[in-house]
């Protein structure tokens with residue numbers, strides 16, 4: 593017995609990469625609740641609102657000129673696949689909220705082309721935890737994966753990473769999004785296996 597546990601010790605001392613109940617996926621599944629919208633970049637904008645009132649807005653070109661991060665993260669879907677080491681390029685939500693009165697708000701809802709929404713506590717979008725991502729694997733983000741731009745919140749289940757995101761609405765009160773209204777967890781931390789209400 594001692595020999596076996598010594599043999600496995602090296603692996604056990606590493607950070608675990610697979611949250612409870614997840615399996616490793618090598619492909620990149622597409623999960624969309626509707627058809628893939630096609631955006632016209634000439635008229636595309638990303639807007640931050642507070643309770644619906646505009647605080648700031650960027651055109652596609654303006655977004656490209658903001659400082660961007662390149663990051664490699666594991667992503668975890670509530671349907672139980674985990675994909676390791678996905679590489680992204682995008683603008684952090686911290687950068688987008690700079691100079692805006694975001695401290696006054698505790699929650700946010702992401703709004704997308706096609707009508708999808710998802711809600712998050714604002715503290716989970718700040719502090720280097722979330723991006724508006726437009727690059728994947730060295731190229732532009734493919735439309736089926738949320739291009740031209742999607743929210744990327746890799747530390748939460750992937751339904752929080754809203755594809756085709758166009759607006760982030762800051763709120764005082766939490767407001768459930770598309771899947772959250774249908775019974776998915778309001779936070780969705782894969783390491784605590786928060787899949788559904790009450791998890």
Ligand SMILES: Nc1nc2c(c(=O)[nH]1)N[C@H]1C(S)=C(S)[C@@H](COP(=O)(O)O)O[C@H]1N2
Pocket residue numbers: 620621622623624625626669670704705706708736737738750751752753754755756
């Ligand atoms: N706008 C929009 N964003 C969305 C979804 C969606 O249906 N519409 N599905 C969510 C879910 S459930 C998952 S798992 C991921 C899937 O992203 P992918 O298709 O790039 O794998 O997108 C999330 N973001």
Ligand SMILES: [Mo]
Pocket residue numbers: 623669670671750751
């Ligand atoms: Mo999902």
